[in-house]
Amino acid sequence: MTTLPHRTEDAGSGTVGPGRSAVPRPDERIARFIAEALGDARTVLNVGAGAGSYENAARAVTAVEPSESMRARRPVRLARAIDAVAEELPFADGEFDASMTLFSVHQWSDVRAGLREMRRVTRGPVAVLSCDPDLVREFWLYRYAPEVLDTEALRHPTVEELAASLGGNGTVRTVPIPLDCTDGFNEAYYGRPELLLDPAARQACSAWSFVDDGVRERFDRTLRRDLESGAWDEEFGHLRTRPTYEGSLVLVRATP
Numbered sequence: 191m192t193t194l195p196h197r198t199e200d201a202g203s204g205t206v207g208p209g210r211s212a213v214p215r216p217d218e219r220i221a222r223f224i225a226e227a228l229g230d231a232r233t234v235l236n237v238g239a240g241a242g243s244y245e246n247a248a249r250a251v252t253a254v255e256p257s258e259s260m261r262a263r264r265p266v267r268l269a270r271a272i273d274a275v276a277e278e279l280p281f282a283d284g285e286f287d288a289s290m291t292l293f294s295v296h297q298w299s300d301v302r303a304g305l306r307e308m309r310r311v312t313r314g315p316v317a318v319l320s321c322d323p324d325l326v327r328e329f330w331l332y333r334y335a336p337e338v339l340d341t342e343a344l345r346h347p348t349v350e351e352l353a354a355s356l357g358g359n360g361t362v363r364t365v366p367i368p369l370d371c372t373d374g375f376n377e378a379y380y381g382r383p384e385l386l387l388d389p390a391a392r393q394a395c396s397a398w399s400f401v402d403d404g405v406r407e408r409f410d411r412t413l414r415r416d417l418e419s420g421a422w423d424e425e426f427g428h429l430r431t432r433p434t435y436e437g438s439l440v441l442v443r444a445t446p
């Protein structure tokens with residue numbers, strides 16, 4: 191069965207067979223975290239909107255998405271996305287109550303310009319959900335696939351850069367990831383390592399598409415070995431029952 195994971199960006203679509211991990215979908219607890227950051231905003235701009243993950247966290251949404259294939263993946267119940275880039279938003283100053291960009295800034299050609307544009311067109315809070323590159327290597331996956339997390343760390347702007355680009359009154363909050371997180375980024379599997387052995391689960395996280403087959407094969411072989419021998423559980427087994435994980439997922443929020 192060919193499926194369309196909710197966030198495939200440049201990684202292509204995945205194939206999920208019986209007995210494998212479920213297709214990633216937005217997590218309702220993370221959605222609440224985002225909704226809280228948007229406050230009581232009525233009009234919300236979503237930049238790099240992709241297929242529209244977490245748009246339910248907002249109210250009247252205007253979506254911006256430069257990729258034609260991603261725009262085509264948007265369910266019909268969501269607003270059609272406008273073909274534009276963050277760096278040049280086709281909106282007037284202060285047009286939106288709030289704006290958000292989720293899992294997207296690492297792909298922009300000019301993060302500062304894009305965030306300045308979001309600030310310009312937004313009266314209230316701007317919320318950026320991203321990965322803190324200074325924390326990304328602290329995850330146990332670094333033991334098994336350092337190249338993947340090195341890629342993540344190199345691609346993502348620092349939280350200081352995000353906050354400085356937004357200006358105003360900024361806060362940075364670590365997003366608690368639930369043990370049964372339904373989303374599909376690497377840390378969503380912090381307490382369920384077996385699920386990350388599924389190539390379809392890895393495909394939903396684009397950093398895996400930047401490494402070669404040898405890295406994926408070594409990851410698969412060494413993690414399987416450590417799960418079978420009990421070595422993973424000896425060192426990281428406490429994570430199997432930890433209700434939430436505070437890792438590299440952060441929400442940077444700024445008001446003017």
Ligand SMILES: C[S@@+](CC[C@H](N)C(=O)[O-])C[C@H]1O[C@@H](n2cnc3c(N)ncnc32)[C@H](O)[C@@H]1O
Nearest residue numbers: 197199238239240243257275276292294297298
């Ligand atoms: C990983 S996807 C995330 C999509 C969606 N926000 C989500 O959470 O599922 C990143 C998105 O950012 C978009 N993107 C890349 N460069 C962009 C830019 N300069 N301005 C706006 N969006 C961009 C990509 O086309 C892609 O759809």
